[in-house]
Amino acid sequence: MDTVMGFSVHMDFEGQKLAERLFQIIVVAFGVVGWLYGYYIQDFSMTVLTLGAGFLLACLVTLPPWPIYRRYPLKWAPSQDTSSTPSTSSQENTSSKKKKK
């Protein structure tokens, strides 16, 4: 599930929070600087290009699961014998995790 072309792309919860915050800061910062620069030289296409550069940088920084986003792995409970009960707590954990954004 959490792989692209065989590579694991999973981020832990703290990593997701950090990644979201980072791309918001990067995109907004490039947008504001680009807007001011475009206003200064009176050319809106430079604003769009600067925002595009910010978009690419944000993609580079936050799309791959860099190690900085995987510093807080979840500590799972040790697996139990599944033959006695059909529904185990570890499966519930997995399904509830997938529902998270």
Next chain:
Amino acid sequence: MHTFLSRVNAVSAFSLSTLAALTFGCFASTFLKNYSAPVSITAANIVLKNVPEYAVSREKNDLGALRFDMNSDLTPLFNWNTKQLFLYLVAEYETQNNKVNQVVLWDKIIRRGEASVVSLKNQHLKYYFWDDGNGLLGHKNVSLSLSWNIIPIAGTLPLWSGSGSYRLTFPSEYTQGRSSY
């Protein structure tokens, strides 16, 4: 956010929302701008004919013709929210048929980056100057003026007029035949 694709989705959606906000900012920064400019127009070779306008009927209507000179520096109209200008020359006059007559005689598009100083000498009209009757004969107060649409990158489509017009006087006799303009 935990998979690659959901992060692609989040970054793209956020970037597009930011672009929308920046575009609105671009519109807002030019919304209250003054898009007027001085224009000087003079006309010559004024000819008036009385010929049938077959597109409408067989009746004879007044057809005016003239040449004009026009000078205006439209560079101040170009800012970062101006994509192009649409200039049009309007003749406005009053007749017994109509309180207000407006006839577009000539137009021109100036795109961003093109020469924005209009300097015309002895320019032909682009469109026929038809009256819907015989209202042009001997008319002493036909006003020629230049107006323009600012076609923006984002936002409203402002309509402005240049300051300065030319008062046109038509002869009180028709020119016969195919002569002279």
